[in-house]
Amino acid sequence: MANHRSGRSGVHGRVARRGPGELEGEVLALLWTAGEPRTATWAQEQLGGGLAYSTVVTIMSRLYEKGLLTRVRVGRSYAYLPLMDEAGIAARRMRQVLEQEPDRAAVLASFVSDLSDEDEQTLRHLLERITSAADRGDDEG
Structure with missing residues (x-):
């Protein structure tokens, strides 16, 4: 698969910032299409746009902590896999709002x-x- 995103040029050629949750959504979309556990290195390559490895690791770790991903050890790092599809995530959000x-x-x-x-x-x-x-x-x- 080619780069999912090839940088986003903003004003004066700078890379535009993503909106809140946008990068999480992009990582989830990548993992849904992958169909098997994938590492942060793989996700970083697919996302392109000069994202730091630590940024991708942070995003994947947060998704894991939120209960949206599972992870397995691969060498010294982790490979991640979604626990639910898009519909499952939307339903979870709806339940969370209702519970409040x-x-x-x-x-x-x-x-x-x-x-x-x-x-x-x-x-x-x-x-x-x-x-x-x-x-x-x-x-x-």
Whole structure:
């Protein structure tokens, strides 16, 4: 795979700063496509743009500490692998927001009332499927 990002020129040819969380997202995207544990050296090469090795190690370590990556020893360093896909991460964020709110029912009611008709139908279908599976004693939904 060629460099994922080949530097980002900003004003006066300087490399533009990434927004908050952007580098984490880029690292996760790389690891999702890799499909196997990868090292910070590999990620640094794929990201390009003159990122310091220590920056990439820090990002991968933070993702590990957040529970988004697992890691295995490879020599003296680690290789990382995502624990969940994009949908899993989005669902985790949604649960974290919900857990911080004292009136969960009100938050869920507001969320559902703002859904498009299509999303509401999808949610109803998923809830029915999960309920049916639970009634049958299945573990899968």
